[in-house]
Amino acid sequence: MSTYPFGAVLGRSLLAGTAAGVAGALAALLIVEPQIESALVVEEARAATGTAGHSHDEELVGRAMQVFGGLVATVAVALCLALIVAVVFAATRHLLPGRDDFRRVGLLAGLGFVVVALLPAIHFPANPPGVGDPDTVNQRTGQYLSFIIAAAAVTWLALLAHRRLAGWARPAPYRTVVAAALAVVGYALLLALWPASGVDVPADIPAALLWEFRLASLAQLAAMWTVLGVVFGLLLTPARTGDRRATLADVA
Template sequence: MSGYPFGTVLRRGLLAGLAAGVAAAAAALLIVEPRIESALVVEEGRATPGGGGHGHEEELVSRGVQILGGLVATVAVAVCLAVIVAVVFGATRHLLPGRDDFRRVGLLAGLGFVVVALLPAIRFPANPPGVGDPDTVNQRTGQYLSFIVAAAAVTWLALLVHRRLAAWSRPTPYRAVAATVVAVVGYTLLLTLWPATAVEVPGDVPAALLWEFRLASLAQLATMWTVLGVVFGLLLTPARADHRRPITADVA
């Protein structure tokens, strides 16, 4: 069967995911971890006799093991996301505007960042240790995941609008504007109307620390999606001489 084997797309996506995971882990270690350490100092202050707590309790898992586990989990998450991106790219390549696969993958990674990272960060901002009610974790997780699904649906609708206008031979600027309007309106409605359980921030958590942690967390995700898009696009670029040929399933 002629065409571009999907197995090759998946393997190169995995390599890109590994690179993205390493980059995101480095970002976590350099810019996120210092904010977590500061938050832990605040949290430990509550547990000291002078802080109104019940004294220091021995950690079941050392801080070093926690950091290592977090870095490994970051790489694993990036690889899993890369698999999803590769599958979505193979299924929706015909919907993605762009003259070559590098631009198409870049657009897909950019949309992934918006849907999975940026929009949720606006509606459900990340919080450092010591912030948030443990009793509402399940509720907030459900709201968070359902929001991502809804944002993905809006993005899909915008791509369909772009595709339909292309079938009607509308010029590229009209297609781009129409798809952008659909996406922006849909995202705005989600950000405005989607339920989000309020998180109470303790008074001993400095506002600067809170915002630095949120920005650092978003920067880590931006690093992951940027590296994923760039590396995946570069890995696909030399493998296709004819960008019009379809991606096909592998045949034994």
């Protein structure tokens, strides 16, 4: 049975990443930018009253260019994620449950959202402009990235457990429940034990603005991962019923 070469799979992942980047950019423009604009208004008012704690220098890059750069960066991030998903899919396809590659890619994209977006959003929630100490950026970035790596390791172990239970004298749903329970317990331990970078929220930042910004940021990531999973899965699905081509070269 012939297979798609791995290069073709990477090409399909880039197409899916482009679609995901466009979706993420639209979400950023429509739901995240309004929250950023509201936070900037608070920052400007803080600077005008002299309570900013630092001099308010003139911006080197205009707001319009900042927005455009952010949209371009969103597409670039989506493309990078798509390449990572393609490589991980190639390496873990034999571990992913599912009757076809569309379901396997959907599961992988869902796990990617949980590991890269949802869990970090719970432990290290996003903050709008005007919140956070610039002097602790490196420390917070290290904690954030190491947390994602640990969550990915938990996910990998859960998938391995699901595969190792293949010989268990129980129907497949039992294996799925056990693997999911192991993942949930592992995630819960990470959330409970991993050091969190505490960020003091200034009193002039409305609680509603903080909450809406965090929800909007998470919704943007959800849009990216959803489009990435759906489009990539469709591109790996044979166009005709009965097409016997496999959707991935055996590179694992």
